[in-house]
Amino acid sequence: MKNFKVSVYIVMLILTLMLTGCASNDITPTIYKTMYIAGSGYDTGMKTVASLQKQGIISTEQRLVINEYANKFYAPYQIAAKSLSVYNKTKDKDVYNQLTIAITEFIGAWSMFADSVNRFQPGLLGTDLPKIE
Amino acid sequence: METVTITLITQILALAAQYGIPLVLNSLKALNKEEITQEDIDALKELIKPPEDY
Numbered sequence: 001m002k003n004f005k006v007s008v009y010i011v012m013l014i015l016t017l018m019l020t021g022c023a024s025n026d027i028t029p030t031i032y033k034t035m036y037i038a039g040s041g042y043d044t045g046m047k048t049v050a051s052l053q054k055q056g057i058i059s060t061e062q063r064l065v066i067n068e069y070a071n072k073f074y075a076p077y078q079i080a081a082k083s084l085s086v087y088n089k090t091k092d093k094d095v096y097n098q099l100t101i102a103i104t105e106f107i108g109a110w111s112m113f114a115d116s117v118n119r120f121q122p123g124l125l126g127t128d129l130p131k132i133e
Numbered sequence: 134m135e136t137v138t139i140t141l142i143t144q145i146l147a148l149a150a151q152y153g154i155p156l157v158l159n160s161l162k163a164l165n166k167e168e169i170t171q172e173d174i175d176a177l178k179e180l181i182k183p184p185e186d187y
Contacts, residue, residue, distance in 0.1 A: 029169045032177070036163045039180035040156075046187040070184035081177040088174050 028088050031103065035080060038106065038129050042073060045117040045125050052120050062120075069113040076105035 049066055052058045058066070080102035087095045107129050114125035149157045166173070 028174070029166075032169045032174055033164055035177050036160070036180070039177060040160055042181050044156075046182070046184060050187040067184035074181065074183055077181060078178060081174075081180075084177065085171070085174050088171060 028084065031080075031084055031099070034103075034129065035077070035084065038073075038110065039077065041110075041125055041129075042070070042077070042113070045113065046070060048121050048124055049117055058120055066113075066116045069109070069116045072109040073106050073113045076102045076109065080106060 049058060049063065053060075053063050080099055083095050083099035083102055086092065087099055110129050111127045114127045117125055118127075145157060145161075163173075
């Protein structure tokens, strides 16, 4: 059911991005804000994880599992950040497509990452990122 | 006051208590920006570090 929800969300996101892309040339501020929220949430989550590990609440093995989920978010986030930077300068369609794919990937990875952190600090991170509208 | 507004304020206060007022203020400032500059966008890359670096 959760996977279904994520899939529906991703499809809606892509459609929204496509529609907004057609309607307006400047979706950059909306993407920026979504990425800022996502990045701040990731940073908060990882700082909390590091702190909990120092206190002995999270073991090395558990940290490795969290890092695995975190990397699945981190990698596409960085691609999206680079793509957004280039897209803002060039408005290139291919870069925009790459940006859309990267955003879809990091949003898809977010809930697993948030769950892995919330397991040790319940309720710290929301399991859904804000929609791009 | 609407329930949603109260929930939002409560969450903001909880974040401020846990992570400090500057972080919350910076986040609100970023979200309120009307004009996003190239520098703002470039800064997104530095906003987060690889998991191993935390």
